[in-house]
Amino acid sequence: MMKRGKRYILALSSLVILGSLMSCGGRGTNHLATNAGGLLPYETVQAAESTQTTHHQTKETWSTIASFETKYNPDLKNRTTNIKVAADIINGITLNPGETFSFNDTIGFCTAKKGYKKAKIFLAGKEVDGMGGGICQLSSTMYNAALKANIEVVERHAHGKRVFYVDEGKDATIAYPDLDLKLKNTTSTPIQFSTKMESGTLTFSISKKNT
Secondary structure, eight states, X not given: OEEETTEEEOOOOSOOOOSSOBTTTBXXXXXXXXXXXXXXXXXXXXXXXXXXXXXXTTOOEEXXXXXXXXXXXXXXXXXXXXXXXXXXXXXXXXEOTTOEEEHHHHHOSOOGGGTOOEEEEEETTEEEEEETTTHHHHHHHXXXXXXXXXXXXXXXXXXXXXXXXXXXXXXXXOBTTTBOOEEEOOSSSOEEEEEEEETTEEEEEXXXXXX
16 A cells, blocks of 8 residues: 555556546546557656655655656646645655555545635636646656656556646646556555645655665
């Protein structure tokens, strides 16, 4: 199981449900579904830096194996809030060898009760207001970090329209509960996710546990 403190998250199965769905939390049209075998060749955007972090509670040490950054506009308050709410949930999640991470199973449906707000999403190729708009930037940033870390991508879907925060063909849309981003830890050591938002830059890092 994926572990984050005392919380346990069961990953969804690897079933890919294709359909006409909307980005980031709703339903619509115009989506292209693919998997790891059908992705375009990935070009390194930013070299991963080898760093170490220590967890005060467990005294475990971790080394960063990959990191990826995207830019967001802090003046878009609702969108920024949505990214932060989702990023805080994923921050610190540990994935043991053989386990699969599901973005949808981890984040769930975006609601006001969870702290999400209305922001722009894609619907039928157009931008409209929708709850949780912006979290696809987080999933896309995570996806690119996973590519750099050579983490297996079990499921990934592209938007029906090009997004501004990653290169074309490098995005990963989310539409709960049908369009998901799933990553599997096929390494021999636990890996951990970390997120950071600062001055308009979203950073997603993946670390491995030092043995």
